[in-house]
Amino acid sequence: MLDQREVAKNFEAVVARLQDRKGSLDLTEVKTLFAERKVLHVEVEGLQAKRNAANEEMKKLAKSDPKALESARGELKAVSSGIKEKEARLTELEEKLEKLMLVIPNVPHASVPTGASEADNQVVRTWGEKPNLLFTPRQHFEVGEKLGMLDFERAAKVSGSRFAFLKGPLARLERALASFMIDQHVQRGYEELLPPYLVTRQSMTGTGQLPKFEEDAFKTAGEHELFLIPTAEVPVTNFHHDEILEGATLPRKYCAFSPCFRAEAGSAGKDTRGLIRMHQFHKVELVQFVRPEESQAALEALTADAARILELLGLHHRVTLLCTADMGFASTKTYDLEVWLPGQQAYREISSCSSFGDFQARRAKIRFRPAQGEKPQLLHTLNGSGLAVGRTLVAILENYQREDGTVAIPEVLRPYLGGLDALRPV
């Protein structure tokens, strides 16, 4: 959520920058409501002050003059009900304003390129090179099925489309990847959290998934409404909901492994084959809580922490800076990590690292005290995938495949697989 006062103060500039995003919205109503609210607010406060003063008199009359008390009581009753009416209108206005504010996206950082589509994203750097395969590389699902370790048909029977069973060594590889990533991040100063996979509406609103993107989420049936997390970002960011952190304890860095659940509404027909786009997948997430002045540097560092996993796995990839049109709702700036998939002959997103400014902190009420005795203020949040485990598995299957259908296991993962050096057909 944006700061209402900032929006009111720099209205033109904010509107202009929001126009650069896709599907920008009209903010004139916000401006009008803000002005109206201010007038009404002053009015209500004045009336309340009068009532409070009158009540002081009542206190005295109660002792000295019971008769005058009775007549004054009638008058004050009218005053009180008048105030209540105005208060109700004010509440209504505020709710309307709040509702509008909740669906306004974050303002892109000045360093974010303006663009009209993902074609305007900028490649910032590239690591490694495309593997030199002396045969026509297969796509990961062909590799997996040939190995007899990937079963979409049975998954469809059990759960429908966009689910998969992994079998044997491939299932173990998925677990190994997650453990490897977590171990690496813990070594780099991230604290591991194992979060709840079901969260409240409030938590989903705190990080920005709601109210605007409810159709993307799975939620529980029945009167006990809970949402399946689309990413560990939601529980981990809300870990500090409504808290004031001591400045000396910043930055706080967490990593978390979790399954992620996504309805994938509106992506019908996209990536229908394979493991790229699933209703359920595993991800290791990095989340940071930092001082505002440190968030830009923290984004660079967090992105590097995520990219480092790809480097250790020897996977060729590039880092792109998303343009204004391609950024997520809550983000001020986002780097995507795109891994090379020889089977697809394409770079595919495997991590998305964002800085949110105080946008999430304002929604989730996360503050810090800069120094003892100083006033609490909103901190900045960041997060990024480190990495999407399923897509990493895809990248390994495609990049490490051999002509005979076996798949080499990257050195760094072998200790997690009992020394296994390759996947071989069963």
Added chain:
RNA sequence: GGACAGAUGGCCGAGUGGUCGAAGGCACCUGACUCGAAAUCAGGCAUACCGGCAACGGUAUCGUAGGUUCGAAUCCUACUCUGUCCGCCA
């Protein structure tokens, strides 16, 4: 699922319908004392919004939402959450 208990400031914890933005304590800040520190003493110390250069003044906030009342932290109702015990279960 059943039975109780509770929800107050950064933390702990008092609170009779008006004298309560809220005692007291802890933590923290300033000053005094001290060579310095500890201890002690004095003062300060919630958040948000509005007005003001400022001092300061006003308004709201005691889990959430309603209600009663001239007036609610205090009374009533519902809800949420937490704790304890019992049952059930991985």
